[in-house]
Amino acid sequence: MEIQLTRRTFLKTTTLGLTGLTLGCSIGPWPFDRKFSNVTVWLTISEDNWITIMVPKAEMGQGVSTALPMIVAEELEADWTKVTFALRGELGDYSISGAMGVSGITGGSTSISTMFEPLREMGAAAKEMLVTACAQRWQVEPESLTARNSFITHSTMRSITYGALAEEANLLPIPENPQLKDPSAFSIIGQPLDRLDTPDHIEGRSVFGTDVKVPEMLYAAVRQSPVFGGQVAHFDPSIIEGTTAEAILEIPGGVAVVAKSYWEAEKVAQSLEIDFHIPEEMEALSSEDISQQLTQDLSTPGSQVRLIGDPIAAMESAPIKVEALYVVPFLAHAAMEPMTCTAKVTPESCEVWVPTQGARIVQAVTRANTGLDVSSIEVYPTHLGGGFGRKVESDYVTQAVLASKAVGKPVKVIWSRQEDMQHDYYRPAFKAELKGGIGESTGIISWIGKSAGPSLMAGGFFDFMSTAGFSPLPYDVPNMSAHYVESDFGVPIGWWRSIGSSQNVFFVESFVDELAGAAGEDPLTFRGEHLKNNERRLAVLERVAEMANWGQPVVPGAAQGVALALHGASVLAQIAEVSVDSGGEIRVHTVYCALDCGGVVNPDIVEAQIEGAVIFGLTAALYGEITIENGRVRQSNFHDYPLITMIDAPLVKTTIIKSDARPSGVGEIGVPPIAPAVTNAIFAATGHRVRYLPISLYEFS
Amino acid sequence: MKFSINVNRKFYTVDVDPQKPLLWVLREDIGMCGTKYSCGIGICGSCTVFLDGIASPSCTLKVESVGRMKVTTIEGLNSKIGRSVKEAWIEEKVSQCGYCQPGQIMKATYLLSNNSDPSDEDIDETMTNLCRCGTYQRIRSAIKKVATNINL
Numbered sequence: 001m002e003i004q005l006t007r008r009t010f011l012k013t014t015t016l017g018l019t020g021l022t023l024g025c026s027i028g029p030w031p032f033d034r035k036f037s038n039v040t041v042w043l044t045i046s047e048d049n050w051i052t053i054m055v056p057k058a059e060m061g062q063g064v065s066t067a068l069p070m071i072v073a074e075e076l077e078a079d080w081t082k083v084t085f086a087l088r089g090e091l092g093d094y095s096i097s098g099a100m101g102v103s104g105i106t107g108g109s110t111s112i113s114t115m116f117e118p119l120r121e122m123g124a125a126a127k128e129m130l131v132t133a134c135a136q137r138w139q140v141e142p143e144s145l146t147a148r149n150s151f152i153t154h155s156t157m158r159s160i161t162y163g164a165l166a167e168e169a170n171l172l173p174i175p176e177n178p179q180l181k182d183p184s185a186f187s188i189i190g191q192p193l194d195r196l197d198t199p200d201h202i203e204g205r206s207v208f209g210t211d212v213k214v215p216e217m218l219y220a221a222v223r224q225s226p227v228f229g230g231q232v233a234h235f236d237p238s239i240i241e242g243t244t245a246e247a248i249l250e251i252p253g254g255v256a257v258v259a260k261s262y263w264e265a266e267k268v269a270q271s272l273e274i275d276f277h278i279p280e281e282m283e284a285l286s287s288e289d290i291s292q293q294l295t296q297d298l299s300t301p302g303s304q305v306r307l308i309g310d311p312i313a314a315m316e317s318a319p320i321k322v323e324a325l326y327v328v329p330f331l332a333h334a335a336m337e338p339m340t341c342t343a344k345v346t347p348e349s350c351e352v353w354v355p356t357q358g359a360r361i362v363q364a365v366t367r368a369n370t371g372l373d374v375s376s377i378e379v380y381p382t383h384l385g386g387g388f389g390r391k392v393e394s395d396y397v398t399q400a401v402l403a404s405k406a407v408g409k410p411v412k413v414i415w416s417r418q419e420d421m422q423h424d425y426y427r428p429a430f431k432a433e434l435k436g437g438i439g440e441s442t443g444i445i446s447w448i449g450k451s452a453g454p455s456l457m458a459g460g461f462f463d464f465m466s467t468a469g470f471s472p473l474p475y476d477v478p479n480m481s482a483h484y485v486e487s488d489f490g491v492p493i494g495w496w497r498s499i500g501s502s503q504n505v506f507f508v509e510s511f512v513d514e515l516a517g518a519a520g521e522d523p524l525t526f527r528g529e530h531l532k533n534n535e536r537r538l539a540v541l542e543r544v545a546e547m548a549n550w551g552q553p554v555v556p557g558a559a560q561g562v563a564l565a566l567h568g569a570s571v572l573a574q575i576a577e578v579s580v581d582s583g584g585e586i587r588v589h590t591v592y593c594a595l596d597c598g599g600v601v602n603p604d605i606v607e608a609q610i611e612g613a614v615i616f617g618l619t620a621a622l623y624g625e626i627t628i629e630n631g632r633v634r635q636s637n638f639h640d641y642p643l644i645t646m647i648d649a650p651l652v653k654t655t656i657i658k659s660d661a662r663p664s665g666v667g668e669i670g671v672p673p674i675a676p677a678v679t680n681a682i683f684a685a686t687g688h689r690v691r692y693l694p695i696s697l698y699e700f701s
Numbered sequence: 702m703k704f705s706i707n708v709n710r711k712f713y714t715v716d717v718d719p720q721k722p723l724l725w726v727l728r729e730d731i732g733m734c735g736t737k738y739s740c741g742i743g744i745c746g747s748c749t750v751f752l753d754g755i756a757s758p759s760c761t762l763k764v765e766s767v768g769r770m771k772v773t774t775i776e777g778l779n780s781k782i783g784r785s786v787k788e789a790w791i792e793e794k795v796s797q798c799g800y801c802q803p804g805q806i807m808k809a810t811y812l813l814s815n816n817s818d819p820s821d822e823d824i825d826e827t828m829t830n831l832c833r834c835g836t837y838q839r840i841r842s843a844i845k846k847v848a849t850n851i852n853l
Contacts, residue, residue, distance in 0.1 A: 194791060204775035386833045611839070
């Protein structure tokens with residue numbers, strides 16, 4: 001890990017809303033002495049007093065391009081109406097170390113929680129430098145000056161803009177211990193401010209990966225082995241003769257066709273006949289095989305993830321015993337923007353324009369494919385048309401780099417929807433077996449869980465990603481064990497919004513409901529009885545019960561189901577109100593969410609994240625299923641991998657519990673509890689326990 | 702083959718394969734990238750444009766079929782209702798990643814242009830565009846806000 005040295009640079013910079021160049025002041029890279037020793041963010045103040053705050057995290061809809069600048073602007077005492085942002089790759093000067101290690105990834109709901117303090121310090125330090133510059137210019141005491149709304153005002157009411165002071169401020173030493181504001185004085189942090197990126201989105205001006213334009217750019221369409229693990233055996237390059245394609249080249253596991261238009265390239269790609277070497281074991285692989293293998297894996301001991309007390313002895317003594325098996329399928333990310341990347345490779349350098357969650361990974365694969373030094377590689381992040389974990393991967397980057405290298409011109413790779421659906425890194429299929437013992441009026445006395453599925457950290461000592469949400473339990477249970485069996489089917493798997501919790505919270509929260517039923521108790525009261533030692537979780541559960549008027553659904557004939565999820569330091573409880581009509585049709589009317597995520601930078605963005613996560617998770621719960629036949633994915637587009645549309649979208653109501661704790665993440669926590677909240681409601685409505693997802697596999701009548 | 706097509710009240714002459722879909726002509730030949738590619742089979746709505754005022758997918762429409770129809774894209778959506786829809790999108794804080802939103806805005810403008818007071822059912826029926834970020838309830842609120850303003 002490199003430690004950044006302090007330096008200050010003048011920058012010629014163009015700021016939004018201006019034409020031409022203005023001389024601005026750049027502050028940073030920024031040294032942080034605390035646990036984030038090399039957080040670096042650039043701040044530019046133009047002469048006309050616009051402040052541009054660099055955002056070194058991927059903007060994929062979660063709102064970092066507004067929330068991160070809000071943190072800086074608060075301490076800087078900036079005029080929010082004249083703040084804008086610029087996206088930067090989390091690389092070099094913008095490297096961040098912290099909760100995500102040195103990976104430089106936007107993921108794990110960590111952007112706010114890892115950057116909150118560093119960005120406050122940065123804003124405060126920049127403000128102090130501006131005040132000092134003003135004091136020196138006017139020959140007054142700094143204490144006689146007030147910074148507010150991007151102006152500095154003297155006690156005599158004389159005032160000056162930040163922009164007019166930026167150059168002088170930039171010559172000053174960076175204060176080591178800038179004075180932070182008392183949170184009670186916050187006027188930007190905590191406000192539901194409009195997002196900075198919306199005005200461009202609604203005019204079609206935002207530049208997503210697919211929208212990048214580079215002079216002389218060509219386009220590439222790809223065809224990858226339909227069977228996982230297949231390699232190109234043979235293709236006839238002469239196939240492009242007589243077509244509009246300019247080049248055809250082999251890429252890892254497939255072929256890229258390059259043309260002056262994406263549509264032309266795609267048309268030629270559709271007519272390609274490519275022979276692939278298919279791994280024998282993959283040729284016959286089906287979802288049925290995977291299911292059987294998971295069942296078999298569950299019968300093996302696996303590795304112990306957790307042990308509390310003596311669950312086996314406690315189980316033997318339990319008067320009530322319950323067992324259940326749960327199953328979840330592979331899932332695709334299906335971001336609205338398919339995989340895309342633009343690369344311009346020359347013998348000396350490479351530029352990459354890409355919607356990515358991991359600029360550092362982009363840099364690394366570019367280096368590997370060009371042999372260039374990282375100092376010759378520029379990564380320009382674009383807006384992401386959805387990420388959800390898929391755009392951490394770099395398969396599409398490699399393709400663009402190889403294609404550009406081959407043709408000597410900039411190339412933009414765009415995947416067709418079918419390529420995107422069939423060449424994802426899927427949320428892994430899993431099975432889990434749970435056993436519970438209930439004592440006489442003592443609640444759960446034993447919990448024994450085992451899950452089996454592909455590992456996200458294969459070969460690792462302990463796969464905390466795949467077991468997140470499975471262990472530890474959110475509840476107090478005196479005797480408990482959890483085991484995990486690693487399975488491998490050769491199907492690519494990856495990070496899918498909320499990762500292991502996406503399946504594990506379904507297992508755990510369904511089973512808690514089953515235990516409550518076996519104990520003859522109300523599911524919400526039963527949960528509360530196992531949360532007596534955790535005030536925050538209990539408070540969230542009580543709040544959601546109030547919001548939903550637990551036990552008294554609004555819609556006649558509807559039923560309610562509850563579920564709880566944890567992510568980082570955040571706690572979320574959901575209650576879904578669901579009807580199942582006489583024809584077995586399921587309708588999710590309303591989803592109530594009570595969230596404790598510590599302090600909040602922008603409450604509206606937090607609510608939007610929860611609303612969106614409920615829809616994302618509900619889509620998976622209701623219909624999401626990627627199935628495998630002959631080693632290939634059956635689904636190809638939104639007709640056979642449907643997403644929720646307006647007509648089936650429930651109303652999501654969110655309450656954020658007020659907290660003085662430091663902010664925690666919110667991007668993922670809304671996903672895991674919705675499946676069990678809905679299936680628990682279906683049980684309450686019909687007496688049918690949904691143990692397999694998606695729910696569309698069942699017929700209720 | 703050369704085609705002259707009317708996009709946002711201006712004629713553009715493009716020399717392309719007659720089979721090339723309007724979406725890619727807009728994006729590659731005319732340089733307007735606000736209209737998005739996502740499914741390519743006309744079901745997700747990301748590529749929605751107006752053809753003579755009717756909201757239609759542009760990813761499945763061959764350029765040779767555009768003929769004299771007037772094409773309106775998000776970049777040229779400046780009608781009174783279109784502006785109101787865009788403003789409501791800001792007020793209701795609809796957008797997340799933003800990729801599908803040009804298509805959603807086109808579809809909502811089409812709905813409100815033909816029905817100034819849409820019911821929930823009308824909204825459900827017309828607003829079939831996909832949004833992976835799950836902004837549906839805010840889209841619904843924004844449409845209702847515009848309707849309220851129209852009918853004041």
